[in-house]
Amino acid sequence: xxxxxxxxxxxxxxxxxxxxxxxxxxxxxxxxxxxxxxxxxxxxxxxxxxxxxxxxxxxxxxxxxxxxxxxxxxxxxxxxxxxxxxxxxxxxxxxxxxxxxxxxxxxxxxxx
Amino acid sequence: xxxxxxxxxxxxxxxxxxxxxxxxxxxxxxxxxxxxxxxxxxxxxxxxxxxxxxxxxxxxxxxxxxxxxxxxxxxxxxxxxxxxxxxxxxxxxxxxxxxxxxxxxxxxxxxxxxxx
Numbered sequence: 001x002x003x004x005x006x007x008x009x010x011x012x013x014x015x016x017x018x019x020x021x022x023x024x025x026x027x028x029x030x031x032x033x034x035x036x037x038x039x040x041x042x043x044x045x046x047x048x049x050x051x052x053x054x055x056x057x058x059x060x061x062x063x064x065x066x067x068x069x070x071x072x073x074x075x076x077x078x079x080x081x082x083x084x085x086x087x088x089x090x091x092x093x094x095x096x097x098x099x100x101x102x103x104x105x106x107x108x109x110x111x112x
Numbered sequence: 113x114x115x116x117x118x119x120x121x122x123x124x125x126x127x128x129x130x131x132x133x134x135x136x137x138x139x140x141x142x143x144x145x146x147x148x149x150x151x152x153x154x155x156x157x158x159x160x161x162x163x164x165x166x167x168x169x170x171x172x173x174x175x176x177x178x179x180x181x182x183x184x185x186x187x188x189x190x191x192x193x194x195x196x197x198x199x200x201x202x203x204x205x206x207x208x209x210x211x212x213x214x215x216x217x218x219x220x221x222x223x224x225x226x227x228x
Contacts, residue, residue: 043203086152
């Protein structure tokens with residue numbers, strides 16, 4: 001059973017379009033992270049959200065943590081080819097110690 | 113470069129052989145994690161250390177897998193009697209203990225294993 005469910009798993013869009021990726025769980029998370037990974041590289045942290053209802057912006061990326069701390073979303077405005085990659089949500093729960101649990105990822109392809 | 117370093121980056125081996133991967137974390141980080149990732153999937157937790165102590169091991173870590181961090185600095189992950197199902201990217205990450213609850217891990221570039 002996947003603790004963190006991401007949707008969609010694959011997304012192929014044209015440059016300039018907007019998109020939203022969702023990360024859902026039945027568990028409550030003490031914090032939730034979004035990572036981006038390019039082929040042949042390790043994941044790189046984009047953002048951490050810790051407060052229910054929190055919204056963080058990183059240029060064209062907007063991250064939201066659900067009020068109940070069970071879900072999160074990543075919205076990208078005016079996507080560019082450089083946004084192409086695997087987007088991973090990850091989280092730590094209160095009873096998981098320090099380990100980080102990942103979702104299965106969303107493979108994003110932005111075509112020029 | 114003071115990031116997390118992993119080697120070798122690529123390893124091709126025959127089924128039944130043993131392989132060892134090494135991870136050098138960011139120097140001041142006392143936590144070190146190992147993850148396994150297959151194509152198109154998210155990383156799966158294998159084990160983690162705080163200093164030299166191995167605090168948790170996943171059920172994914174069969175008795176053919178062993179990880180060590182003898183001096184609390186670098187770590188090794190050994191896979192004995194490799195099987196084709198072991199083919200994956202093995203990722204190492206490090207963090208500071210005080211930031212553990214925030215999930216801020218710094219990953220290496222990974223070691224890709226192919227078992228023929």
